[in-house]
Amino acid sequence: MKRPSRDPAARPAIIGIGCRLPGGLHTPTGLWEALHKGETLTGPIPQDRWARMSGMLHADQQPDRPWTAALIEDIDAFDHQVFGINAHEAAEMDPQQRMILEVVVEALADAGIAPSSLDGTRTGVWVGAANVDHATLGLAPGEQVTMVTASGVSHAILANRVSYQFNLRGPSITVDTACSASATALHLARQSLEIGEVDTAIVVGSQITLLPSVTAAFDGAGVLASDGLCRPFDADGDGYVRAEAVVVTVLRRLGDAQENSDRIYSVVRGSAANCDGRSPAGLYAPNPPAHEDLLRDAYADAGIDPAEVDYVQCHGTGTKAGDSSEGRSLARVLGRDRDEALPIGSVKALLGHGEGAAGLVGVVCTALGLYHSVLPPTIHHTRMRPTLSRLPLRVVTEPEPWPRSGRPRVAGVSAFGFGGANVHIVLEQAPDVAPGGEDRSGGETHVVPVSAASHERLAATAAARAPVVDAEPNLASVAATAQHRRDHAEVRAAVVAATPAEAAAALRALAERRPHPALVPARTAARRPGPLAFMFSGHGSQYDGMAEYAYRRFAPFREAFDAARAELAAVLGRxxxxxxxxxxxxxxxxxxxxxxxxxxxxxxxxxxxxPTAVLGHSLGEVAAAHAAGALSLPDAARVVAARSALLAETAPLGGLLVTDLTPGAAERAIAGQGLAGTLVVAAVNGPETVVVSGPEEPLEALRASLEEQGRYARRVAHDVPAHSPAVEALLPRLRAALEGLAPVDTEGTVFHSTVAGGPVAGSRLDADYWVRQLRAQVRFTDALTSAVPADAAVVEIAARSTLSRGAVQTLAGADRPEAVVIGAATSGQPDHEAMLHQLAQLHTTGRPPERWLTAAATAPVALPVVWQRGTEDAPEQTADLPAVLADDRPDPDAVRLALVRLVADTVGSPAEAVDSSEPLHLLGVTSVAVIGLRDAIRSAHPSLAAFPVHVLMDTATDLATVTDTVTGLRVGRAH
Incomplete structure (x- = not known):
């Protein structure tokens, strides 16, 4: 076979691994640790699984003792709601379909790929599987077969379900070449990647055992190990142990993976597939010449001299014929011209023979060995089979450092189908990358978002991630993974921290549902977020040290600050x-x-x-006008310079007093002191937050009086009697200073004036406006209610928060309690950290940033994926409809409530979210979901066997109609 010319950057790289394996191995790390530990994961079939499999054998097939197998603990566990799959459909699905969905998500997470980023892309899915047990059960005589049943048993749907779930538009193929199926899937995916047909490939190997029939056949044929141990290439090996496995690899072209800073476990350097043809010993027997041809073709395809192969993960089932044939073929092709024996092994000794998944299991174990530079060991091997003992082969029985050769590490993986379909995969060490792991974040504060489909899942996710984050030295990598390489689910929280320890502590607090300074609490994000408003603080938000951290940390902040400062300097002349x-x-x-x-x-x-709306408090209106586009930067600088210089002249005359009074109470308090006309209500910041302005002595007298009454009264630092009669003498000079101001109308952002208490066109913010603004009362509450509808979010733009408390009270009093107010820094909080808290809060409301702070180009951290699984009961048990219909004359209200629960499960929402007065199609019941809903209703009681599907399809149908139809059929009324 002639090797085609290929660009090395086009070779597929394995960047993600997911697994569901015996022994509770659910992660690549767990698998690697199990390989090192070397304790067999095979054992007698548990009673619960045996009960599931019993009753299906002829009397002469019953074993003398329980068969040995390597089984996945709970193949029925499935978090169906996360995938929007109702319980009825989930119960009909092949367990392989269910586990494949979850493990694909885990593999994508390991690869650092957010599933939504693949939406609509030419991503391909190849599944290798060789088990039809679920189809045999689902299509058995006497079983009711529906479309849900048909899709649940179909082998094609193993791949198609993944493509459908994530909207993947590349090839979607299920491959069955028996025990080489998953290796064949990888071979096909490699070709598709290299020719550019896809950019991402998801390759799956799957094997689940539900029926004893095939096991009995293999036992009768003498291919199963008599002692329940798989001993590849060992003199005592006399067969293998069947196993279950679901394993997923995610691949991208090497160049793309490197550009994206992906973790690369290994590179698929080449592969070949062939068939034994007419094997001399029969259909099920190996054909050594075909195996030799396969090896030569694979290494020719890879462009590698077979003598340079460091290790081979063999098919290695432990059968005499299979091991002998495979070993001789390896010796003839790879064993020549070697100074030392070729290291070989087989993971089947540890995990059993995963049949349809076996090839990919071998690939994953070998890729991990290449990644860690360790030869994976083969347990249960003590001495080589006599037929192989003189060949240049040795079985690796303990973890060994990968042989040093001065070139990239190379390994082969073989998979042979029992019908003669063979595959050999050539893996190569990934190119070296720059050393990592040290904390390159410099102690900087990072935002680490965390989300899940429910609050319960969120708590579990936080608990699972806390130890991982605590052990990760580079918090920047954690943040980058959480920001860029994960989807952001509906229930969201975030951590704002500077060290892994602080972030981990905040995650533990989230898991335990308690507060933490670094934690932005959980919130259900809006699916369609409302408008965004900016509110700019006025005088009083200043403090020594303000803007210092943000100026150093944020380049856009620094650049804008310097530009504004230059304009202000030009106006001031200093x-x-x-x-x-x-x-x-x-x-x-x-x-x-x-x-x-x-x-x-x-x-x-x-x-x-x-923002779609802006408003400002006194001085804050100048920044708001510039943010809206009404004032240019030079004009805004002119307003600030003139306004502040003139107001500074009034500093000796008086100041400002912040109180907890209502506007009416403030007026009464002023009048009660005999100060009406001397002191004025300068600003209304909230229902019970009023600022009084005026001369020094009367202001102090009012303060003392309010404090005696136990009221809140606080002077503002560096204050002046703004918005009071004391400024009236300044107004002509301000008008002269602002002559020629050229405001313009705004586009996309509405300026809400605290002078007018509502929207004002940008072109009206001329000199006359700013003259009026200096004297007029600040009607902040009026402007706020004008700017902020019930579904809006308001961000306070300030160095320190002065408005958020009053804003919350104002909006609550205006029947807008759901509007979100995101305050600026609190006392003592660093300014840049406060902005990151605000950013994180906006994200939790459903408004993620377009640009996250932490760069995406960093290798992903393995943040765990958490499921909230349960064994799928029959749909009627979930909905309680059969129990309700057991009564000869069921209560219509009870029927309706049972149907509400059934519909809620069908559309994947809480029962309380289902409005029984809404038409079904508005509740999310699609035409496909109708089928499952119809089947669940029909199976709830014999009287409903003819329940008419057109009732559910009618766009006017609501649950009252369905309830009436179900109740009528149950009691015998015609409909």
Whole structure:
């Protein structure tokens, strides 16, 4: 066979592994540890499985003692709701279909591929399987066969179910070449990747044993091990042990994997497939010349001298004929010109013979050996078969360092079908990558999102991930994996932390449903998030050290800050405040607040957040007007410079007092002190948050009086009597300073004025507006209710939060309690960390950023996937409909409630979310789901065997109609 010319970058790379294997092995790490430990995972068939298999044998096939097998503990466990599959359909599905779905998700997670990223892509699915037990049971005489049954038993659906579930548009093929099926699937996937037919390949090997018949046949033929142990190439080996396995590999072209910084277990250097043809010893016997041809073809395809192969993972079943034929073929093709014997082995000694999955199991074990540079051992081997003892072969019985050769590590994997279909896969060590593992994050704060389909799953996921995160030295890699390489499910939380230990502690808190400073609490994200509003704080949000961390950490923040500072310097004729300098007076505070707000806005835009509405409190209106596009940067700088300089002149005249009074109570308190006309309500920040402005002595008198009454009253740092009669003398000068201001109308963002208490066109924010704004009361609550509908999220743009508490109260009082207010930093919280908390909160509301902070190009961390599985009962037991219909005259309300539960399960939603007055199609009952719903109703009681499907198909049908039809048929009324 002539090897085609290939670009090395086009060779497939194994980047993800998932498995469901005997012994509770559910991860690549667990499998590798089991290979090292070397304790057999085969044993007598458990009583519960034997009960499932009994009653199907002829008397002369009954074994003298229980057969030995390597079985997966619970093949019925399935988290059907995560996949949107109702319990009725799940109960009809081949267990292989159920496990394949879950293990594919696990393999994609191991590869660092979010399933949604494959939606609509030319991703191919190849499944190797050789078991028809479920079809035999499902299609047995007397069994009711529906479309759900048909899809549940079909071999084609093993692959098609994956392609359907994730909307994959590449080839979707189930392969059955008996014990070489999964290796054949990998061979076909390799070709598809190399020719560019697909960019991602999902290859599956699956084997489940439900019936004893084939086991009995193999036992009768003498191919099963008499002592229940599989001993490949051993003198005492006399057969194999059957096994179950579901294993998945995810492959991409090497160049693509390297560009994406994927973890690469190994490269598929080449492969070949052939057939024994007319084997001299019969259909089931090996044909050594064909095996030799297979090896030569595979290494010619790989472009590798057979003498350079370091190790072969053999088919190695432990049968005399099979081992002898395979060993002689290896010696003739790979054993020549060697200084030392060729190391060989077979994982079947540990895991049993997975038949349809066996080839891929061997590939995975060998890929792990290449990745870790260790030869995987073969247990139960003590001495070579006499027929092989003189050949240049040796069985690796203990974990050994991979032989050093000065070239990439190379291994072969063989899989032979009992009908003669053979495959050999050539694996090569992945190219070396730069050393990793050290913490390159520099102690920086990262956002680690975590999500699941329910709060229960979220708690379990957090608990499972906490120890993994704690042991991972590089929190940046954890964050990048969680941000870019995972889908974000409906129930979301997030961790904002600087160290793995802190992140792990927050995850444990999430698991235990308790608060933690680094934890953004769980929330159900909106499926269709409402609008986003920015609210800009006014004076009082300043503090020494503000913006310092964000300026250093965020490049967009820093660039915007520097640009705004340059414009402000041009207006002032001097250098304004910069982060790290003290905020010593009113004017400096005003500049610092404005500069910080513009920089924060730029950072939010960099993350992809563009508000549909903005509002600002006093000074904050200037940044809001610029954010909306109404004021250019030079014009905004002019407003800030003139406004702050003039207001600073009033500092000796008075100041501001924040109170917990309502507007009416504040007016009464002022009048009660005889200060009406001297003190004024300058701002209404909430239903019980009012700011009073005026001269110093009256203001202090009011403060003392309120404190005596036990009320909250606090002066604002670096304050002036803004929005009071004290500023009226400044207004002509402000108008002159802002002459020629050129505001424009905004596009896409509405400016909500705290002067007007509602929306104002951008072009109206001229000099006259800012003159009025300096004196007018700040109607913040009116502007907020105008800007924020019930489904909106509001982000406070400030160095420190001053508005969020009042905003929450305002929106709650305006019948908008579901609107989300995301406050700025609290006292003592670093500014950049506070922005990341805000970012994380927005993500939990269903508004993820367009750009996450942590770069995607980092190798994935193996964050566990957690399932909430249960054994699938019959659908009627789940819905309780048969129990309700057992009554001769069932209560219609009880029937309706049972149908509500049945529909909820069908559409994968909580029963409380099903509105029985809504038409079924609006509840999510699709035409396909109708079939399962009809079958569940018909099977609930004999009187419903003729339940008419057109009732469910009618677009006007609701659960009241279905209830009436079901009840009528049960009591014998015609419908």
């Amino acid at each position: 250098a304004p405040w910069r982060p790290g300098e003290p905020v010593a007076d009113f004017e400096t505070a005003q500049h610092a607040i404005w500069l910080t707000q513009l920089a924060q806005t730029a950072q939010w835009r960099h993350w992809g957040y563009r």
